[in-house]
Amino acid sequence: MARPPRFDTDQILDAAVRLAASAGPSGVTVSAVAQAIGAPSGSMYHRFAGRTALLAEVWLRTVERFQAGYFDALHSDPDPRRAARAAARHVVSWSRAHPQEASLLLHGAGEFGRADWSEEHVRRADFGHERVYASLGTLAASLGVTGRQGRERIALALVDLPLSVVRRHLRAGEPLPPHAEDLAEECTAALLYTA
Template sequence: MARPARFTPDGILDAAALVVAQRWRDATVADVATQLGTPPNSVYYRFATKDALFGSLWLRSVRRFHVGLLEALAGSDPHEAAVAAAVHVPAFCRAHRLDAIAMTLYRQQDLAHTVSGQLAEDVAHVNDRVRDAMVELSRRRYGRTDEDTLALVAVACQENGYGLVRRYLRADLDMPPWLDQAVAAASAGILAIGDTPPLRAG
């Protein structure tokens, strides 16, 4: 009878998340093995390369983040849904700091070309459902889904929040409670721009 594996993939990724919080992009497979108290080969048995390991961590963290984001975007009132999606960014990052830091390890397009096989496929398509939800929200909020309006919705729902939380993630700073209000106010203001089209001048 085969001996059961000592470490599950999720257990290894949990250790990787702790190391990333300490060393960010300088984290290595050896660091993760040390965290687990095992030789590096035990990690390589599950994850063939450094990018496969930390890319899998990135993917898991993004998927966890998307759960609440998709729920917010599906809200019945499109304006409130957009603001709720924006506020989900600091709320998630505060409650799940390790996942939030892990999401800053890679850019999606870079990682998709760095890893291979099913992981590359999963990374390439991880944002598909969110993209579709943004298109639907734009249609419900503005009655249109042109390029500029979709970009505005993305800034209001996600990029605004990302910009405001980023300075806190890898610093030894707690996110202040007012940050959620700041993100909500900025989101509402950005959304208002779309009420007076055309967005492009000229």
């Protein structure tokens, strides 16, 4: 009877997240992750074809977990303005609850080697991206916001502003202030009020 694997995929990816948060994407190597969890490097290749696959999986798992909560928030209320405020709060509250993962996402997929990802990894990334922008488009339509400028306003209100509340503190290695969710929500509400 074969022994169960000593390290599961989530343990490996958790270690990769910690390395990315402390040293950036360049710190995530197969040998560094193996060393961080006390696994032989060879065992890593049973789950990941190489560093590129490891980087893709750590990025995708993180962004997909974030997006799951973001979509829930966007669909949390039939009133589009309240749903938008909930989504803005989610960006901050998720980042507060998962500071290492949030720090990782500040780098962007390009720094995690997206140009070399497999077709499946690229498809997963594109699917998530398209879902976000489709949801923002639906929200814009429900608010009566049209045209390129209107779409820019929605993206600014629900993506860029909440991220800016988070980014400065994460990059400085500081905890988010207690009022950060309120600030993100207020900024989003103010921008949407004029939409």
